[in-house]
């Protein structure tokens with residue numbers, strides 16, 4: 001992989017140059033809040049690179065929360081790809097790039113989803129290094145470093161960036177402004193990078209033993225912990241909305257009277273919601289919240305791994321900061337391991353359901 005150097009002050013001019021004709025998306029902080037989101041911007045200066053995670057993961061660019069798949073008239077149907085644009089998405093941390101690689105396995109391999117595939121093809125992915133906070137778990141999932149799945153990746157070494165070229169499209173971007181980049185790293189650059197890697201590796205505070213999880217999910221399938229977590233769960237679906245690898249969706253037909261076209265709409269869904277397992281005739285296979293949580297965690301900690309060789313959790317920490325009652329991949333994993341967990345759902349179950 002070719003690696004170049006980019007002076008810090010040249011990053012925004014470079015982004016400006018390459019986003020000519022494409023929508024530039026990047027991390028922007030919501031006014032007076034601590035929340036970051038990937039949003040489109042024409043003002044590069046608004047990009048805020050000092051963030052750990054965005055509220056919603058980048059999956060929203062490739063599978064929007066709700067979109068029209070096709071419109072139907074009495075003449076036939078017309079697929080709608082109008083929401084798919086040429087885009088440059090900047091600021092993807094390694095966990096989010098791994099999340100997209102996971103979605104590729106679902107949506108772009110055996111049964112390609114034409115919407116997802118087109119959106120992926122039209123979006124350039126520009127990664128950015130990061131520093132872990134108390135919720136980052138990506139070292140435990142081995143997703144703290146990324147070696148593929150991006151067009152360019154920028155490692156921040158304070159005075160300058162190391163720029164890793166990950167694709168021929170990434171190489172084409174560099175050719176638009178070659179004067180910004182320096183070829184050839186010297187010994188000092190390499191030393192700085194190694195030291196940065198070592199310091200970052202030591203900065204992770206939160207860990208999960210993912211290797212044990214598939215076995216523990218099996219062995220503790222009937223553990224009371226699921227009832228306890230289910231009692232506290234609000235079935236709000238937030239954990240699925242923020243998780244970069246949750247990919248379930250629902251499809252709804254909207255029929256119109258008269259000459260208006262009907263349409264088929266696709267929307268994010270979550271297995272933690274009651275309606276998710278509702279089938280014709282009114283039967284619901286997972287009426288209990290505990291069963292639905294068990295399904296969610298089976299996907300994260302066991303089933304995806306047995307099919308694809310790695311857990312579907314990429315350690316982004318979003319479920320840790322989002323679930324209002326403290327049910328997350330860390331508190332559930334710790335409970336499965338038999339550790340004493342200090343979370344609302346445990347305290348709730350001890351107080352309310354001894």
Ligand code: SF4
Nearest residue numbers: 243313314316317319
């Ligand atoms: S399970 Fe939680 S930590 Fe893991 S990828 Fe999903 S939101 Fe991130």
Ligand code: SF4
Nearest residue numbers: 233234236237239323
């Ligand atoms: S686990 Fe938490 S975030 Fe997920 S549905 Fe239950 S209450 Fe909501």
